Amino acid sequence: xxxxxxxxxxxxxxxxxxxxxxxxxxxxxxxxxxxxxxxxxxxxxxxxxxxxxxxxxxxxxxxxxxxxxxxxxxxxxxxxxxxxxxxxxxxxxxxxx
Amino acid sequence: xxxxxxxxxxxxxxxxxxxxxxxxxxxxxxxxxxxxxxxxxxxxxxxxxxxxxxxxxxxxxxxxxxxxxxxxxxxxxxxxxxxxxxxxxxxxxxxxxxxxxxxxxxxxxxxxxxxxxxxxxxxxxxxxxxxxxxxxxxxxxxxxxxxxxxxxxxxxxxxxxxxxxxxxxxxxxxxxxxxxxxxxxxxxxxxxxxxxxxxxxxxxxxxxxxxxxxxxxxxxxxxxxxxxxxxxxxxxxxxxxxxxxxxxxxxxxxxxxxxxxxxxxxxxxxxxxxxxxxxxxxxxxxxxxxxxxxxxxxxxxxxxxxxxxxxxxxxxxxxxxxxxxxxxxxxxxxxxxxxxxxxxxxxxxxxxxxxxxxxxxxxxxxxxxxxxxxxxxxxxxxxxxxxxxxxxxxxxxxxxxxxxxxxxxxxxxxxxxxxxxxxxxxxxxxxxxxxxxxxxxxxxxxxxxxxxxxxxxxxxxxxxxxxxxxxxxxxxxxxxxxxxxxxxx
Numbered sequence: 001x002x003x004x005x006x007x008x009x010x011x012x013x014x015x016x017x018x019x020x021x022x023x024x025x026x027x028x029x030x031x032x033x034x035x036x037x038x039x040x041x042x043x044x045x046x047x048x049x050x051x052x053x054x055x056x057x058x059x060x061x062x063x064x065x066x067x068x069x070x071x072x073x074x075x076x077x078x079x080x081x082x083x084x085x086x087x088x089x090x091x092x093x094x095x096x097x
Numbered sequence: 098x099x100x101x102x103x104x105x106x107x108x109x110x111x112x113x114x115x116x117x118x119x120x121x122x123x124x125x126x127x128x129x130x131x132x133x134x135x136x137x138x139x140x141x142x143x144x145x146x147x148x149x150x151x152x153x154x155x156x157x158x159x160x161x162x163x164x165x166x167x168x169x170x171x172x173x174x175x176x177x178x179x180x181x182x183x184x185x186x187x188x189x190x191x192x193x194x195x196x197x198x199x200x201x202x203x204x205x206x207x208x209x210x211x212x213x214x215x216x217x218x219x220x221x222x223x224x225x226x227x228x229x230x231x232x233x234x235x236x237x238x239x240x241x242x243x244x245x246x247x248x249x250x251x252x253x254x255x256x257x258x259x260x261x262x263x264x265x266x267x268x269x270x271x272x273x274x275x276x277x278x279x280x281x282x283x284x285x286x287x288x289x290x291x292x293x294x295x296x297x298x299x300x301x302x303x304x305x306x307x308x309x310x311x312x313x314x315x316x317x318x319x320x321x322x323x324x325x326x327x328x329x330x331x332x333x334x335x336x337x338x339x340x341x342x343x344x345x346x347x348x349x350x351x352x353x354x355x356x357x358x359x360x361x362x363x364x365x366x367x368x369x370x371x372x373x374x375x376x377x378x379x380x381x382x383x384x385x386x387x388x389x390x391x392x393x394x395x396x397x398x399x400x401x402x403x404x405x406x407x408x409x410x411x412x413x414x415x416x417x418x419x420x421x422x423x424x425x426x427x428x429x430x431x432x433x434x435x436x437x438x439x440x441x442x443x444x445x446x447x448x449x450x451x452x453x454x455x456x457x458x459x460x461x462x463x464x465x466x467x468x469x470x471x472x473x474x475x476x477x478x479x480x481x482x483x484x485x486x487x488x489x490x491x492x493x494x495x496x497x498x499x500x501x502x503x504x505x506x507x508x509x510x511x512x513x514x515x516x517x518x519x520x521x522x523x524x525x526x527x528x529x530x531x532x533x534x535x536x537x538x539x540x541x542x543x544x545x546x547x548x549x550x551x552x553x554x555x556x557x558x559x560x561x562x563x564x565x566x567x568x569x570x571x572x573x574x575x576x577x578x579x580x581x582x583x584x585x586x
Contacts, residue, residue, distance in 0.1 A: 004459070012458045016413065017420070018451055019439035028452055031512050035456060038513065039402045039469060045476050052474030053481060055306060055336065056292050056529030056554070062335055077199045081424035090423055095434045 004036040100125045101262030104574050105171045105319040108265060112170035115159070119152035119170040123214055126172045130216065130263045133579065138238045139248075139257040141177050142185060143217035148172070151214055168326060169212030174267035176255045177218035178225055179310070180299040181205050188301045189221040189233040189251075192425045192445025202299020203334070204268060204310055204327045211326045216264050219254030223447045224416065225270055225303040227251045228278060228518040229509065232449045237506055240282060241577040242544055246503040249279030249518075252313070256283040259313045262576040266314050266323050270300060272307045273404055274498075274522025277534035280313060281498035281547025284536045284572060286320045287313050288561070291554045292529030293338035295324075296331030304411035305336070307404075307526040316573045317535065317565040321345050324557070338555070345561040352566040353386030357550075358491035360394045363521070368501045371546055374538035375497050378548045378567070381537075382495065385566055390491050396480045400524040403480065405516060406460045406473035407527075412450075413457025419445065452512060481528045484553075493563055494551040496521045498534040502544035521549060531557040533564045536572040543580075545572075 009029050013020060020028070075088065084091040100122065103111070111117040127145045134140050155169050175181065178188045180198035182205075187193045201209070208215060222232040230238040230253025238253040240246040241261035248257040252269025256279035259267050269276040271289035280287025288311045295310045302308060310327065314320040325344050331337040359379060364372055379389055421427040421441025428444050431437035446454070460469035487494065499518055509515045525532040531554070534547035550567070552560035 008459070009455070012455050012462065015462070016442075016451075016454045016458045017417075017438045018443045018446070018454070019436075020443055020451070024443075024448070024451075028448065028455065031452060032455060032459075034511075034513055035405065035452075035516075036459065039406060039460075042399060042402050042406075042472050042476055043468065045396075045399055045472075045479065047472065047475035047479060050475045050478045050482075052471060053478045054474065056481065056527075057336065057338060058554075060336070063332075065332060073199055078423075080199065081196050083421065083425075083427035092422055093431045093433050093437055097433065 004033055101129055102574065102576050103265065104316055105168070105265040105314065106322055109169060109171050112155070112159070113165060119155040119214070120149065122170050122172065123148045123152035126216060126264060133261060133263060136239065136244060136579070137241060137257050137261060138236050139219055139254045139261065139263060140174065140217045141187060141220050141235055141254070144184070144215060148214045148216060155212060166210060166212035168208065168323065171213050171266060172216045172264040173208055173213040173323070174216050174219050174255055174258045174264045175205065176221050176252050176267070176269045178221060178270055178301040179204060179268065181215065184218065186218070186301065187235070188225070189223040189235065190445065190447070190450070191234040192419050192442070194234065194426060196424055200299065203296035203331045205299060207327050219258055219267060221254055222251035223450050224301065224412070225251040225272055225275055226412065226449050226453055228274070228515055230254060231506060232447055234447060239506070240503045241579045242284060242503065243542070243580050245505055246544065247282065247506050249282035249503065251275040253279050255313050256280055256285060256287065259283070259315060260285050260577045261579055266312060266319060268310055268312055268327070270308055270310050271526065272304050272408060273526050274519040276311045276313065277522050277532060277547070277549055278499045278518060280534040281536070282503040282545065284545030284575065284577060285313055285315050286317055286533065286535050287311065288320045288324060288533040289525065289531060290324065290328065290557050291338070291342065291531045293336050294328050294342055294531070294557060296329070296334040296337050298331055298333040302415040304408040305415065306411060307408060315575060317561055317568055318347055320533070321347065321561045324561070340555060342555055343558045345558040345565070347562060347565040349566050350386070351562040352382055355387045355493065355563055356390050356491040357382055357387045358390050358392035358487055358494040360392050363394060363397055363496065367497065370540045371497050371501060374546045375548060378495065378537045382567060392487050392491060392494065394483065394487070394524070396476070396483050397524060399476055400480060400527060401516060401520055403473045403476050403527060404523045405456065406469050407477065409453040409457035410461050410470050411457070413454045413461065416450070416454055421445070449512070477527050480524060484528045484530065488553045492552070493560065496549045496551065498522065498547040498549040502540045502542070502546050525551055529554055531560050533560055535564050535568055537569050
């Protein structure tokens, strides 16, 4: 398994959409090095012939509901929690400069 | 005997018989909460006005001779990651500090239909990530047995309010031990059902393949009572199991002939007081007619690593929705959309949540997902197989719930050291098994210690029966004294 380094950490913070102070970054970086270091021993576990578990429920099947129209939450209720609403729409800053 | 010492079933019967009115019960617990919650910080929000309205309605129904639902007039608290329509659901996080639910969780619907008096929402580690309730954005909860100690986590608030007699019942959620460990620390019963037995609809997701809602109570009988009401298939939760789980038949002779698996190798280096109570529990089980069978949980040592790959991976996906756009806290004066995302999330999440999001992003990222995430899923399969083999030989497994009793607030600063608190609870979630912590003794400092029973999937009823038979009589319906600060009620 590869080394967890500062470049990787910076890439991950960007992917995770977290803009941290220098102090926060350093603290989290150090703690992550310690945690990741404890995970590497899993490579020694023999998993030959096994399938991954994505659900612990055996023979579980996703079932679609009946194609019957059902009520939906009114738009006004969805907007109640929006930080900024303009003309019934969630307002956000511009995407491109 | 004061009302706060009544069990849930006793309160309900007192209401049905007319010995107590719902308003008397409601007023008592509202007053007790008002006088004690500030010291505990167990509740984040309480609903005195709603509780009184529900109580009046129940009293009117009783007077009119109407049939009364099974939990009528019983106060219940909910962990603040479960939705109640119109009420704040913060998940212990700044990023949801003003978010109000627009629908009820399935468990909420069921409790309201059962006549429960939902007293309020309880404190938790932020997004259920933690083992001490110190990671809440709204301050830590204190352990009522010693206010300088943590109540455990992440469902510390739910555990503390039941232990302190602010409600006889509460619900928590358990992803890696977050019901069982606080139950152990607070001297009460904490039950994590089989994965899928209780609907997760309306539970704020942390790790979707691991999360499960379950009860806290001061007796197995009370835990079984509320579990009966909240379990069941829910078409709104795609992971909800269809097979009904029977109700338990609680009998003190249930351990006769029961084969209990014990792996003493796991106890090497364990706190000697916990080890002593563990051995006492084994002795009690033998006296009750159980057979102790030596088992070996070879893969136990890998469970923590598997969990701290899979849970953060799932969390990083589940928490991507908190972006400051539609319903979560937004930063001030974002310069553009990217800045809105980056600063809203950074300002809204605490350090532990950020750590786990970053871990999740790491183990899922290109170049690493095969070595970490996919490998962890394979080892998870191996752990599940090992449990299946063990359950060919035994009916249930007995382990300590936690390696120690409650620790001092602020005493564990290393994330790795904190993660070790869940070493005995995590394997259960990886395999989707039901497990329960029951109080079995106390340390020399008077801090409770719980022991954990684990059963095969969908054997929740049997697990509750064995736990009932193994309950220590000194701990049934016992309310904590609330030490420190001169608070006694």
